[in-house]
Amino acid sequence: MCISKKLQNSSVLYGLPPIGKSTSDIESLTSYVSRLSSAHNLKVLDLFTKIVYPNLERETSTNVFQPTQSISINNSNIKTKEIVDVLSNLTTIKDLEELTLINFHYFMSSQELRTNKFWCPYCLQEYRNQNKIVYEKLLWNFEVVDICLKHRCKLVNCCPSCKSEQFLLKRKGEVGLCDKCATWLGSENTVAKEKIPDEYFCWQKWVVENIQELLKINTQERIENNIRWIDYGENIKEIIEMSKQKYKLKMNDICSLSNISRKTFYNWVSGKRKASLYSLLKFGYITNATLKNYFSKDFNMGLEIRSLPLLINENPFYSKPDKNERVKLKEELRKIINEYEEISSPILNLLQISRRLGYTRPTTIREKFPEDIKIIKRKQNEYQRELNDIKDKKKHELKAVIIKLLNDGIYPSERKILAEINNPSFFWVSTNRVLLNELCNELGIVRRKWTWKND
Template structure:
């Protein structure tokens, strides 16, 4: 035997061997990259095990999280109900990416999440609660590649497939159930409830794609391939755009782009991250790409755009500041102080038509009283709810015991038709006291 061949075999032996197949993600480094939940489902299928088995036996033990370990031992759907977070950028998505990477010895699975958008957009209204898909795309995946779910399908704003001019569907065409992002029995392209193929859809599902759909899809796809390492703060990008469009007037920019003024101030000051839907709306109104909005301020070689670049928007003359009638406004506030059922100061400001800051500035005492009354009212409602739920739980326990059924948490929740009720600590304590009484 050739000595070199022998030593090469020894060298292979010394190298790390992955516990799971080193499965290559589909579409990586492209706008059609598959999602992490899709990859996990394919990984389970490749090993001829269920997603639940893969999670319980290999992935959960690698993650130091008590509720995941309890889920693997005792069941429960808490993890799967929130599985959409795996495709985002929270702790779950990072932990699961790293865990699956360690099992497959891959180094690119974080690219199947939205980790690159962590400092750019908020998680609010970012991801869909349930799966949506283009049936024609699934049919093509089945023939040409492997069945998978692209990450773009998980964005709330992504509603239309431009390739097939088809509206994404979100219910199984056979049993009409909404399909969760991930379940213990997930199999890409199949409904976990009726196990049927979801690529086929009868009838006409065509959607007339307008310029707004094209703008949204194009910008979301840009985000997935954008190098965001140079973006230090989204607030800086927005500030520069405000300067160009409305000469630094944030209130005017907010009005022109139909964003609440206070919200825009929070974004530009860096106090909050903008939500993606509103960023996409700004891009559409200004006729610019998300890449231009985010990266242009950091590209020193790019010439400044003049205001003429945004023909669809015109700035009117500055309106004069509204005069406040102190007496009338105080009289309005006093009416709200006399309401039998108190409402929040936020609701009061909406109904009166003045910002909370204006009200606090001129009527601090009245505002404090409104806030205090509403807070006490809310506390009273919480106490009443707790008393009523405690009564119902005791009643359910006594009823189950009388039928010789052990009143476990799940049995009590099923009896009351209130799933997750006993996760509330105060109600859980009532259940414990009654069960062990």
């Protein structure tokens, strides 16, 4: 009996301890789940479909293996909580929620984590060289974290070999290896690193150290502090009032110093929106208050107000294109539509079109240019129909050649067909070989394995 079947009837998983608990280097739940699967010689897919999902209280059709969705189990949503509870029961390991943002729910927005995997290649290499367990840190998942302080390098998200983008959970994934080509994702310290400007490094040092401090907090403390943020607006109001009094500032001064708009503050105070960590880090920077100060409602501030680094002059996460930009986008979209007039043009899907226009998701252009999207879809269908027609025509012609060879008493090998159609490169296109196989199946011809004697 294979191990997955055995485990289907079992209720206990190994009590695999998570790495870095209650430290700033704590691992992420996705990393833990991948290691847990490997420890049981199971695919991550089997761990979920055969063990985790059947133990959930309510059914879920959510696919955590969808490239951009796996991050959600490191986040703070209800599903994460359910998965953590099941894993805790099965492994008997307590406090697995420390590997997620579950107990920061009232304090943090749900959009602080990246959708794809980022890592420090030098950290991975260090684990391997020192014979330590290879794992991925929860810290690397944060959108605001760009660098590894220890190795003074940028975090990466592409395989060094095949350059493919990496995601957090893969059906057969193993921590430290590329999803696509299984290349080792670590890198020796001797490899030249991209130089990080000093000012940017200082800002990132503030960001990373702030988040590390938060991640060190244990479960009990996280729960206690989190509850203090149920009344989000009141807390923010208190912080603003304290800054006004301490530094003798007006609201407008605070806005310009922190580079946060008045409307944004309004949304926080009214409890309509939670501040992004990026905004909170900026506000904390000028008053020298850390995220941990805020989270634990210790609203003490530095003696003097300080200015933000010069590089923080615009919000990198929410930049709006100007009106001229919109016209340019429209023109570019028209250009793409016209390309579909040519049958030889490579067909683009909505995601490819979005990326060409500088957006990361198709939703944006779907909403922005709905009429053009309709035209593109219609053209995509036309293109597909034309391709099908070409395939049918080719199939018809190939069939005629095969039947002619058979009537002449000749076995229709690839070589004989090539000679007959006088096109030596015909089977260089793999789909033509598939077509031949299809026709042989239809005509009841057994394809011979090629040997020197065949022809």
